[in-house]
Amino acid sequence: MDDSRHPFAGLSRRTMLTGSIAGVGTALAYGSAAAAEDSVEGPRQDGPTVPGAGTYENGSPHITTTGTWSTLSSRADSGGSISYSTSTRASATLAFTGTSVSWISRRTSSSGINEVWIDDTLVAAVDRYSPTTRSRQTVWTSGTLPAGTHTITLTRGSTRNPASTGSTLVLDAFLVEDTPAPPTPPGAGTYENGSPHITTTGTWSTLSSRADSGGSISYSTSTRASATLAFTGTSVSWISRRTSSSGINEVWIDDTLVATVDRYSPTTRSQQTVWSSGPLTAGTHTITLKRGSAKNPASTGSTLVLDAFLVEDTPAPPQIPVPAPIADWTFTESTAPYDSAVAGAPALLQGASSTAEGISTPFGGGVRFNGTTDFLVVPKSDVGVLNVGASTGAVTVAAWVLSTDSNNANIAGIWEESAVGPLRSYALFNDLPDYGGDDMVCMEVSKEGGPTPGYPFSIDYSAEPRKMTRGVWELHVGTYDGGLAIAYLNGESTSYPEYTDKQGATYAKNPYVYPDGLNAAPGDFMVGAVGRDGKLINLHKGGIARLRVWDRALTADEVRALHAAERVDLG
Known part of the structure; x- marks a missing residue:
């Protein structure tokens, strides 16, 4: 039986449980999952030893759930059944001892984009939509984990593929492997x-x-x-x-x-x-x-x-030092305001009607945005050092980004599209399709503060031609040195030498030549959205971590060094 036959609940933010985030319970807690229709009991303290390698079917007593779950039986599924939930705050957690874990599920026409958390850290958003039902699918696998005890948690989330009729969370089984570490290969x-x-x-x-x-x-x-x-x-x-x-x-x-x-x-x-x-x-x-x-x-x-x-085995050359930023938000707080680790930079405040919340990420702290109302802001009256258009005229914006939907989004920058202004200056964006940036990291700059003269919108942005990958953490960087805007994805910038726009003009998009400089008028510094005459546009859905701003353009070697130093946190 297909879970697409059942009605689905509305969308909502993930829950907070037992002092942890995103529906992730105590790391070693266990509970008894009801077979069908029943809410699950809370964690119990006398549970068994953390299990090792094996297949843990959806009804396993080692799996702890939240929300209301039901069971559907089918010979096509592992163990003969699946469990599914349409509860807004549904989650399923397994604590295990091993070196990898895989999530076995169905892909269906009513599947959601669900979150995967390893050891209380959001690591992926998985779109399980399929126009036809496909059973026993390995929809996500962890890759190699350090030997020892871990937790995997699935949360329903609030996102779905535009073609999906629902956002159901489905668990068929967890597959745990525990592979002994191979001997270290010989050296020189x-x-x-x-x-x-x-x-x-x-x-x-x-x-x-x-x-x-x-x-x-x-x-x-x-x-x-x-x-x-x-x-x-x-x-x-x-x-x-x-x-x-x-x-x-x-x-x-x-x-x-x-x-x-x-x-x-x-x-x-x-x-x-x-x-x-x-x-x-x-x-x-x-x-x-x-x-x-x-x-x-x-x-x-x-x-x-x-x-x-x-x-x-030649020792690696000395690592290129990366200059200190003028602002560095590590998001160690559970909610706004989020202070900068660099003295003199302003704190990020919660936007009006925003409920953006702190999460654990591979880089420490981070913030999760719901894509509808969430954003952080520094009001124009307080931007201070962030108004680089009035100081150096050069800028770099860098952030680790996990995008969980297909919409374009502002990551961070002074970019206020108000009729009163002009207030645009610089911003790091995702996915600006109108002028050659579809599904790309983009760095947008403006001297006029409004649309590019002769165009309905701003065309003045660089676009890294390699496509973004949704559902995984990536380092997005944009730089501007007063003459060139350059976009980077995961430490590298690829040439985008020719683009012909809708009005027939042809020019390079990466790097993008823009000798005009930056607008010096202070505007709101926005994270996760752009303001346009009192409305929100370009809303980001997903996570942001390690957000930084420099009052200079980092070199290609410095961006590469930044990525090399931080990608190790991804494991």
């Missing part, structure tokens, strides 16, 4: 062909010669022959022979084909560096050689030969 050094660290497939033979590294080579003529080394380092080289019977062999790094190497030589040449990776990111990698089926026309065979692998 020479790994001869007979090394126990090298694994092979196919039939291999050994030839001894003083001319070879370590006194021998291994070779194979098997069709599917391969040799793999897992290592920790920043580069790897393949040492081999070049011979008259050598093939054109494949080199794979981290399961990606990176090169084909023709080792043919009319005369035998030993201890040859036939391929080198160049710099790799510091950490663990694999190199795999595959025989393949190609050969040089002059070769008498397609033999794969391994003499040795040479691994190097």
